[in-house]
Amino acid sequence: MKQFFLTSSGDAVIDDIVNKLPKPPQELNLAFINTAAEVEKEDLWWLRAEKEKLIDVGFNVDEFSIKGMTKNEIENRLKDKQIMYFCGGNTFYLLDQVIKTGCDEIIKDKIDQGVIYIGSSAGSIIVGKRVDVVSAIDDRSKAPDLKSNGLALIDLTVLPHWGSSIFHDGYLKGFEAIFAEGMKIVPLTNQQYIWIKDDITQIVQV
Numbered sequence: 001m002k003q004f005f006l007t008s009s010g011d012a013v014i015d016d017i018v019n020k021l022p023k024p025p026q027e028l029n030l031a032f033i034n035t036a037a038e039v040e041k042e043d044l045w046w047l048r049a050e051k052e053k054l055i056d057v058g059f060n061v062d063e064f065s066i067k068g069m070t071k072n073e074i075e076n077r078l079k080d081k082q083i084m085y086f087c088g089g090n091t092f093y094l095l096d097q098v099i100k101t102g103c104d105e106i107i108k109d110k111i112d113q114g115v116i117y118i119g120s121s122a123g124s125i126i127v128g129k130r131v132d133v134v135s136a137i138d139d140r141s142k143a144p145d146l147k148s149n150g151l152a153l154i155d156l157t158v159l160p161h162w163g164s165s166i167f168h169d170g171y172l173k174g175f176e177a178i179f180a181e182g183m184k185i186v187p188l189t190n191q192q193y194i195w196i197k198d199d200i201t202q203i204v205q206v
Contacts, residue, residue, distance in 0.1 A: 001198055002041050002046075002111050002112065002116055002156060002196070002197070002198055003111075003114075003116045003117070003196065003197050003198075004111075004116075004117045004118075004119070004127065004193075004194065004195070005017050005020075005116070005117070005118045005119070005194070005195055005197040006118075006119045006122060006124035006127070006154075006158055006188070006193060006194040006196070007112065007118070007119065007120050007121075007160070007163075007192075007193040007194075008051045008101070008120070008121055008124070008160035008161045008163070008188045008190045008192070009046065009050070009088075009120060009121065009163070009190040010053070010054075010085070010087075010118060011049045011050045011053035011054075012191055012206065013191065013192070013193045013204075014015060014053055014054065015052075015057065015206075016204065016206045017118070017193065017195075018057055018058075018177045020195065021116070023052050023082075024058065025054075025057050025058035025060045026040040026059075026060075027125045028059055028060065028061065028083055028137070029059075029060045029062065029080050029081045029082055029083070029107075030054060030059040030060060030061050030081065030082070030083040030084075030085050031062050031064070031077065031081045031083065031084050031085060032050075032051055032054065032061050032063040032064075032085050032087065033063075033064065033077055033084065033085065033086050033087060033123075034047060034063055034064070034065055034087050034089075034095060034133065035065045035066050035067055035086075035089070035093070035094055035097050036085075036086070036088055036089025036090055036094035036099075036122040036123065037087055037089035037090075037097065038065060038067060038089070038093070038097070038120075038205070039089065039090050039093050039139075040090060042163075046088065046136045047087055047088075047089075048118060050087060051059065051063060052173075054085070059083070060078070060171075062130070063173075064080070065105050066097055066098070066101050066188045067097050067101075069100035069101055069188060070101070070102075070105070071101060071105070071106065071150060074101060074102070074103050074106055077169075078106065078110060078115075079093075081115065081116065082115060082116060083116045083117075083118060084107065084110060084115055084116070084117050084118070085118045085119075085120070085123070086106060086117075086118070086119050086120070086122070086123030086124075086126070087120050087121075088120045088121025088122045088123060088160070089121070089122050090122060090138050090139060090142045090143075091121075091125045091131050091134050091138045092128060092131060092138055092139070092142055092143040092146055093138055093142040093143045094123065094126055094146065095106075095126045095131055095143065095148060095151070096142075096143035096146040096152070097109055097143075097186040098126060098151070099146075099148055104110045104151055105195055107151070107153070108151075108153065109128075109166040111153065114181050114195040117153075119158075120160075121160045121161065122138070122160075123152070123157065123161065123195050124157050124160055124188070124194075125157075126150060126151055126156075127150070127151050127152075127154055128151075128152070128154055128157045128158050129150045129152045129157050129183070129184075130148055130149055130150055130157040130183060131148075131149055131150050131175050133157055133159060133174065133177050133185070134159075134170075134174065135171055135174055135177055136170045136173040136174030136177070137167055137170035137171065137174065141168065142158075147194065147204075153194060155184060155203075156184045156185075156186050156194070156201075157183055157184060157186070158186055158188060158194065158204050159171075159183045159185060159186065159187040159188065160188050161189075162187035162188055162189050163189050163190075164170070164189075164190060170172055173194035186203065188203075191205065191206045192205050192206065193205060193206070
């Protein structure tokens with residue numbers, strides 16, 4: 001079974017997500033991959049909040065970055081994990097590191113094997129078809145060599161933090177990239193998440 005939980009802010013909705021998992025959090029090993037936050041200069045309060053919340057609800061959390069890791073090293077780190085949790089930060093940088101390390105292939109294989117994917121903000125965007133929709137919000141210069149526009153593991157484009165005053169001006173500046181015919185866009189508030197279970201997709205309001 002392929003399963004995705006795609007969020008804007010994981011800590012705001014994780015209490016609801018745990019009710020849909022196959023086992024209690026105490027019985028699940030979770031890889032907390034913080035790569036997207038490495039290039040952010042501000043206080044990473046949101047990253048700490050997500051990790052603390054995951055620990056509070058009972059997950060066995062292993063935090064690391066894939067930057068500089070080989071494909072074999074990433075596979076070994078994930079071999080005992082039932083959940084991959086990709087945090088927010090710079091979307092372009094995260095996608096670039098995922099591809100450069102070969103983690104894109106690992107993600108696909110793990111999902112096929114039944115490992116659950118949870119994304120928060122950038123972690124949600126990269127599995128979709130279009131990352132350029134956040135060009136006015138994230139600094140694309142953090143990944144100047146990036147050629148991919150998304151892993152396309154889902155047939156959607158996620159717009160996280162919809163309605164948030166913090167991202168209001170950025171979304172308005174980037175509206176031209178968002179306004180495109182034929183693109184399946186899902187704007188997510190911080191209190192919503194997308195639950196994809198095989199061929200069924202739901203938007204859950206918490």
